[in-house]
Amino acid sequence: MECVIYREGSGEAREVDCGQAADAGQAVLENLRDLAGEEFGWVRLDAPSERDMDRLTEGLGLHPLAVEDAVQAHQRPKWERYGELLAVALKTLWYLPEEVEVETGEMMLFLGPRFVVTVRHGGADPAAEAARRLAADPTTLRFGPAAVLHAVLDVVVDAYSDAADKVRRELTGLERCVFSPSRDDVTEDIYSLKREVLEFRDAVQPLVPVVRELFDGPHVRWPEDLQPYLRDVADHLYRTDIEVRSLDELLNSVLDAQLARVGTWQNDDMRRISAWAAILAIPTMIAGVYGMNFQHMPELGWAYGYPLAVGGMALLSGFLYRAFRRSGWL
Known part of the structure; x- marks a missing residue:
């Protein structure tokens, strides 16, 4: 006090x-x-x-x-x-x-x-x-x-x-x-x-x-x-x-x-995930087709069949990567 x-x-x-x-x-x-x-x-x-x-x-x-x-x-x-x-x-x-x-x-x-x-x-x-x-x-x-x-x-x-x-x-x-x-x-x-x-x-x-x-x-x-x-x-x-x-x-x-x-960050992450999933789907699909082990398949007996398949995977994946980059997804 x-x-x-x-x-x-x-x-x-x-x-x-x-x-x-x-x-x-x-x-x-x-x-x-x-x-x-x-x-x-x-x-x-x-x-x-x-x-x-x-x-x-x-x-x-x-x-x-x-x-x-x-x-x-x-x-x-x-x-x-x-x-x-x-x-x-x-x-x-x-x-x-x-x-x-x-x-x-x-x-x-x-x-x-x-x-x-x-x-x-x-x-x-x-x-x-x-x-x-x-x-x-x-x-x-x-x-x-x-x-x-x-x-x-x-x-x-x-x-x-x-x-x-x-x-x-x-x-x-x-x-x-x-x-x-x-x-x-x-x-x-x-x-x-x-x-x-x-x-x-x-x-x-x-x-x-x-x-x-x-x-x-x-x-x-x-x-x-x-x-x-x-x-x-x-x-x-x-x-x-x-x-x-x-x-x-x-x-x-x-x-x-x-x-x-x-929310925008989550959308960006989902778009990146979706874009990479689409890019990886191309080689996965081609590899899956050629992994079926059928006897009569295109280019199985050709010496350049394997490089052609791998090149096709890379070319299509690169095309999708460029498209996603231009659209802002990557």
Whole structure:
């Protein structure tokens, strides 16, 4: 558990000594109760248990249903209003190029009049980067707890955009393989990337209506000076959503193209096999006729009969080979 006290006007920040794990919640509550007029607190928790949340729930007036969502995770992106408390759930996301894998986590934010509580699940920690951005631009702290919401959302959406760029580069590489002259079967790679893009889409698309309703709806009033910042985050999210949709559609097209190429390779192989079977059928037929051991057969007593038969085999086979080469079968 971490807690930082911010001063809205000056951008000053001081960390709270949470002490031992058992006393951390009590130390945080005491500091939040002693806040000055222009101060607000930001409490950061990493995958807390129900016991970790109990003291904060009682002291900050968090709604039990929202706390249950924060502890158990596995929630869809959403926002809920509980009196003066605003709860926002969203998915964090990052891309691992080495494993060609999209990893997702979750974050829950509780915004009160003078405090923010963020609960994180998963490997990515947008709160750390959001705190760094607030420190780099302390003027945004004049918006109070809403500044933390904007900073966290900005970090999460930037991570979405970065992951989309990396997936786009991976997809471009697969496209080159699909349309290259070599016979590289990348069907499994395309399907794996398709599965990751679906996980990506499940994180981004449900957040779009949440952000639209949260920022543009009549249910929550934001400071007028903060609205351009919120719209900027929303625009980045909408652009990333369009990018993810296009990646999903393009992957479908690439997969169809790869399957079509595999079918073409199989047809080419079958034509080659059929052409060689037709070429070998000529000498097989002639040799089979002369292997019947009948007494009265053409040219059996002629000295040049054997060379003539072999030459006929070669001539007819060469004629078929040339015909198949000209038609593209060989």
